[in-house]
Amino acid sequence: DQQVKQNSPSLSVQEGRISILNCDYTNSMFDYFLWYKKYPAEGPTFLISISSIKDKNEDGRFTVFLNKSAKHLSLHIVPSQPGDSAVYFCAARTGGFKTIFGAGTRLFVKA
Amino acid sequence: ETGVTQSPTHLIKTRGQQVTLRCSSQSGHNTVSWYQQALGQGPQFIFQYYREEENGRGNFPPRFSGLQFPNYSSELNVNALELDDSALYLCASSLGKGAGTDTQYFGPGTRLTVL
Secondary structure, three states: OOOEEOOOOEEEEEOOOOEEEEEEEOOOOOOEEEEEEEOOOOOOEEEEEEEOOOOEEEEOOEEEEEEOOOOEEEEEEOOOOHHHOEEEEEEEEOOOOOEEEOOOEEEEEEO | OOOOEEEOOEEEEOOOOOEEEEEEOOOOOOEEEEEEEOOOOOOEEEEEEEOOEEEEEOOOOOOEEEEEOOOOEEEEEEOOOOHHHOEEEEEEEEOOOOOOOOOOEEOOOEEEEEO
């Protein structure tokens, strides 16, 4: 039962352009959403989050948008940099301790 | 730097054996969560310990067990290893119970291969 889905295994973007990573979820009880970034041989690192009562959260080059009616969230990176190349995980919580992750999207930013 | 460390980095076991993986949480963090990440998948929640007591469990059988110690270290034990247990095992520590805005800090993981 995949409650958090990232349907694009990979994404390739030119440096300086926008990267848009998408995530869909099925559980309407999720109240908090997070994005993590993972480099090879490292653990996931928290990037940005959004509460279910918001529709947008911005932190520098990173913006997360939440569309509750569509059960969809997206991460925008503007402008994209080669150092952003990593695997990005979308994750969700239901108010408890359990964090449910998507399968990840590998982002390649070409110089 | 997150301050969460895990050992060993890599491990090879055979089916039916038992394994213990170790994690050292960030100082002051009362909660440790363990995740299994199979190839091509996202991390899957195994269980969480808060102040040395199990605080919740994902959909994993009882042969997956854990311990948390007062010195912010913890263990994941897996008995009767199966081939499907081959995965990257991640631990994550947090101040609170990992809900809401509580940030989890992940270690680099232990890569377990079961032959």
